[in-house]
Amino acid sequence: MTRYDGDQERTFAALPPARGRGFAQTWWGQAWLKALEETALDSEQLKVGRRLARAGAVGAVSVRPGRITAVVQGRDRTAHRADVLLEELTEDQWDRFLDMAVEHAGHVAALLDREMPPHLVEDAAARGIELLPGMGDLEPECGCDAWDHCGHTAALCYQVARLLDQDPFVLLLMRGRGERGLLNDLQARSAAPTSDRPAPCEPAEPEGVDAAEAYATGDILPPLPALPEVPAEPGVPPSLDTETPPAPGVEPAALEFLAARTAAEAHRLLSDALRAGPEQQVAEAGLTPSQDMVRLAAGSPPADVAERLADGSGRGHEGLETAVRAWHLGGVAALAVLDEEWTVEGEALARARAALESAWDEDKRPTLRARGNRWTVVGAPGQLRLGRDGRWWPYREERGRWVPAGGPARDPATALASARSATEEEER
Known part of the structure; x- marks a missing residue:
């Protein structure tokens, strides 16, 4: 070599x-x-x-x-x-x-x-x-x-x-x-x-003929058409405002909203798939009904639909508003951190403590009170929540409720700093 x-x-x-x-x-x-x-x-x-x-x-x-x-x-x-x-x-x-x-x-x-x-x-x-x-x-x-x-x-x-x-x-x-x-x-x-070339360790099984190679060597075959471009905007669903009255229990406004959100999601999935290429595509896990309600609420539904989502999710208006904020910051992972309180044990606890200890100089380290996967800053409206993937999520207290204050970070000091900067920005 x-x-x-x-x-x-x-x-x-x-x-x-x-x-x-x-x-x-x-x-x-x-x-x-x-x-x-x-x-x-x-x-x-x-x-x-x-x-x-x-x-x-x-x-x-x-x-x-x-x-x-x-x-x-x-x-x-x-x-x-x-x-x-x-x-x-x-x-x-x-x-x-x-x-x-x-x-x-x-x-x-x-x-x-x-x-x-x-x-x-x-x-x-x-x-x-x-x-x-x-x-x-x-x-x-x-x-x-x-x-x-x-x-x-x-x-x-x-x-x-x-x-x-x-x-x-x-x-x-x-x-x-x-x-x-x-x-x-x-x-x-x-x-x-x-x-x-050197012989491989194990003989590979024949995998057929590559399609691009077959077309490149076949003069009698027509060229492959170019891939269609992704539309600039999602498609517009048909209007349900017709003279025919809806069936009992069917709400046209709610159906129109669901159809519009489905078109937007399909557009996103197609754009991501073509941008990433086949080797980078990762299958997304399906959402639970509760998570899907938050996703829909994040799409600015009509007032009556938002009312039903707040009731159906069991979160109420303020709870759903907080969940939507979390969704915008990190999707399903952020929702899990919002909803779950779990006990950090064993190696995960040791790593969390080491990260908290090394994140600040000793004279600048805030005093933290731990409960489960949540570390609350003593004397200040700030909190850190540890996700199951090892990332830290910043929270701040608003009107007696803990709400997401920023995206995740591997370093707890970075996460807490983003919560403080968000609070200072709002105060200004």
Whole structure:
């Protein structure tokens, strides 16, 4: 396999402090941090590392196959060189990865869009290639002579999670291949005759003839028509205002509203499907009757329909108004956080406490009173609610009721700050 020496090291300038935000927003960045947190034996060193990374104590980061390096300034202002090692993939593993990527063009397209879809990682794992690190894979080396992860190597890992969010090719370089070299290998392999390619681990079952290839080689076949464009607006349902009286129990205004909302939802689903492409489509779970009532209420129904939705949902006018606010902020997930109060236990509780402790400097941390998955700020009209997916949702008190105050965040400080800014905006 050809190696590209000029493509085997990247240096990233020191990132600014990360106060008030999480280190990993993508699922692969979070998987990187999970490998760190499951490996480190001393959780106190992880806290130190988070504080150092948040304060901007990590210098320029050098990324090479099998190693990341940076100079990290400790709490005592002493600078140490910190390294974290990650095993490179073997030549055989890279051959298998390239075979897989050539077979699935969508994987390469996703990487070029700086995305790492789960099915790319799953397809690689099926061929014996672990792209993301697991427990024990991140091996620390530090000038402070710590034998396990210290605050310096932990800070480096937290900072690298931010780099991975921006560019998953950083992970592939750690595994042994730079972006330019990897793309050159893929191009050469795609252009090579099938007989010249290394044999795959298992013979693939024949999958038929690709439709585009068949049309491209068949002169007597007509070309495929272009896909129709999505209409700029949803279709308008027919009017039910006719001279014929409606059947008993049928309300024309309510039916017209339902038809209009159905057309709008169909337009949204079609637009999303064509925008995402077939490989990125994810089936949406069906809504419960209660959730669907909130969705309908979010569409500005006529007064009589809104009255029925308020009664039918069992929420009443104020409750439905609050639920609609939650729906606009986060759909079904936001409704679940509004309605459910659950007990946070075990690993989820440990992670929540760690996030709350590290989100603020000690002298700026608000006093919080916990009940279930809700942490209320003592002496202020603010509250944080933890969703089952680990995200924090901000709430504020209005007229004796807790109402959603913003979208979710991985970092509790960011979530609480959005609630405060929303309150200040309204007061102005």
